[in-house]
Amino acid sequence: MTETLGFMAAVIGLLITPGPTNTLLAASGSQRGMRASVSLIPAELAGYLLAIALWGSVLGSLGERWEWLSVTLRIASALYIAYLALRMWRSATDLEVAARVVVSHSGLFLATLLNPKALLFAAAIFPQSAFRGPVEFVLPALLFSLLLIPIAALWIAFGTAVAGGRLRWLSPFVIQRGAALVLAGFSLSLGWSTLH
Numbered sequence: 001m002t003e004t005l006g007f008m009a010a011v012i013g014l015l016i017t018p019g020p021t022n023t024l025l026a027a028s029g030s031q032r033g034m035r036a037s038v039s040l041i042p043a044e045l046a047g048y049l050l051a052i053a054l055w056g057s058v059l060g061s062l063g064e065r066w067e068w069l070s071v072t073l074r075i076a077s078a079l080y081i082a083y084l085a086l087r088m089w090r091s092a093t094d095l096e097v098a099a100r101v102v103v104s105h106s107g108l109f110l111a112t113l114l115n116p117k118a119l120l121f122a123a124a125i126f127p128q129s130a131f132r133g134p135v136e137f138v139l140p141a142l143l144f145s146l147l148l149i150p151i152a153a154l155w156i157a158f159g160t161a162v163a164g165g166r167l168r169w170l171s172p173f174v175i176q177r178g179a180a181l182v183l184a185g186f187s188l189s190l191g192w193s194t195l196h
Contacts, residue, residue, distance in 0.1 A: 003127070004143070010125045011144055014117055015151045020081050021047075021112045022155045023182050027088060028103035029159025037156045043105040044152055047112025048121070049141055055122035056131035071194055078191035080114050085183035116190050 016022075021044055028037040062069055084107075112118070121144075122131075130140045 007125065007127070007140065008143065008147060011121070011147050012151070014120060014125065015148055016154075018182055019117055020084065020115050020183055020186055021108065021117075022152075023088075024084070024103045024108055024111055025152055025155040026159035026162075028108075029156035029161075030163040031102055031159075033163070034156055034160045037103075037159070038153065040103065040105060040108050040156075041149055041152045043109040044112050045145055045148055047109040047115070048118055048144070048148065051113045051115065051118030052122045052126060052141075052144075053131070053137060055119050056126060056128075074116065074119075074190060074194040076114065078187045078194065080111070081183050081190065082187035084111060085180045085187060088183060089177060089180035116186075 025037065025040060025044070028040055126140050126144075130137045
């Protein structure tokens with residue numbers, strides 16, 4: 001029971017912190033509203049579960065033999081997040097571009113798949129026994145899923161509240177530019193920590 005509560009607290013703590021996926025969810029909420037953006041949650045969940053399973057079962061053992069593999073994947077993640085930041089920054093000033101740069105299911109899935117949080121979940125939060133086989137992975141994955149859904153909805157609701165004027169000091173432009181800066185910060189942080 002204590003292990004389960006510790007797992008839940010760690011998952012909530014990491015999921016609720018701002019990051020690339022949460023930034024994209026909030027941006028979608030501000031652009032498209034709650035109802036349209038909620039459909040992104042399964043893409044986030046699929047991205048996380050796939051990345052956690054890969055990190056935990058395959059890359060854990062391969063990373064010990066081939067150190068360059070982990071470094072390469074972290075650099076690829078940093079570059080992709082930088083690309084998302086640039087797109088979001090540009091979309092804040094050009095409404096025509098903003099209409100085309102709506103957060104898509106595939107875009108959110110890929111951003112989540114490359115999100116460095118997945119590595120932390122696999123290496124430090126999920127029990128190592130979860131990666132022994134599919135049956136062992138089911139319970140932690142189910143609990144993770146039940147925690148992710150309301151947290152993702154909260155990030156979307158935040159973006160929706162901003163766009164709806166309930167947080168008047170924030171505008172969609174500020175959200176887009178702020179989201180771009182957060183993504184750029186994550187990209188730089190990940191790149192710096194990987195190379196040093």
